[in-house]
Amino acid sequence: MDCGGRVLDLSQPQVMAVLNVTPDSFSDGGSLTTAGLVNQQKVLQRVERILAEGAAIIDVGGESTRPGAKAVPLAEEMDRVLPVVEAINARFDAVISVDTSSPELMLAAARCGAGLLNDVRALERPGALAAAAQTGLPVCLMHMQGSPAMMQHNPNYQNVVSEVAKYLTARAEACVAAGIVAERIIIDPGFGFGKTVEHNLQLLKGLSQLQAMGFPILVGLSRKSLIGQVLGREVADRLAGSLALALMSLMHGAAIVRVHDVAETVDALTLFNAMQNA
Ligand code: 9MG
Numbered sequence: 305m306d307c308g309g310r311v312l313d314l315s316q317p318q319v320m321a322v323l324n325v326t327p328d329s330f331s332d333g334g335s336l337t338t339a340g341l342v343n344q345q346k347v348l349q350r351v352e353r354i355l356a357e358g359a360a361i362i363d364v365g366g367e368s369t370r371p372g373a374k375a376v377p378l379a380e381e382m383d384r385v386l387p388v389v390e391a392i393n394a395r396f397d398a399v400i401s402v403d404t405s406s407p408e409l410m411l412a413a414a415r416c417g418a419g420l421l422n423d424v425r426a427l428e429r430p431g432a433l434a435a436a437a438q439t440g441l442p443v444c445l446m447h448m449q450g451s452p453a454m455m456q457h458n459p460n461y462q463n464v465v466s467e468v469a470k471y472l473t474a475r476a477e478a479c480v481a482a483g484i485v486a487e488r489i490i491i492d493p494g495f496g497f498g499k500t501v502e503h504n505l506q507l508l509k510g511l512s513q514l515q516a517m518g519f520p521i522l523v524g525l526s527r528k529s530l531i532g533q534v535l536g537r538e539v540a541d542r543l544a545g546s547l548a549l550a551l552m553s554l555m556h557g558a559a560i561v562r563v564h565d566v567a568e569t570v571d572a573l574t575l576f577n578a579m580q581n582a
Pocket of ligand 1: 492
């Protein structure tokens, strides 16, 4: 997949590393901000490490999308994300993904060297479809029921797998109608976004049904509350659960796993690939 001039090899599963540049991201393995501002030195050290560990994509996010998270003003999101994208692009040969729903940031990030647009709102914000199409970059369309502030209040589905598939199909069609080529679309069922534990488990079990849509599947399960609720573990103790879920998702057709613990996940992927090639 062409990601703004850098190639993402999807002939085998790949790791997307989480790089949150938000002041409230302590649970992601150490804040990358100092006194509320992004610390570029810490960011570049982290990027150097996760690339050496084998990440194929760095997902830069300036807005927290955790349940209950408050919206961040656009100017603040842009101030956090753009210098980071620019600095990574100047120093490393990596596919840089930008985790945003803001059309203005999509356009500006593309100019700074971003190679992929990761939108948890599946380009539903006014202007987002047109902006993404204008960049020519691949897009990741994620399913979410509700909004981050309210999504865990009362998630409700008759059949979570078919409803997520129906939504993602409609969003992919909207992308193609807006001028985004189908080969540049990635889909994501949105684990934890407006879903109960049971919904998440049903989605994971039925993940392979989404393969019928013909798009690469990205999943984000790393450290999520599903692990906490099934195993009774705090965020800091969710590595084993994250690796188990990453492997289950690969076995059900995931092409990209979005994770915090890159080195450990790359080991798991390498074993998965070895089995596939045996
Ligand atoms: C930003 N973000 C947080 N969780 C995510 C997930 O599961 N998928 C994608 N695409 N982005 C996510």
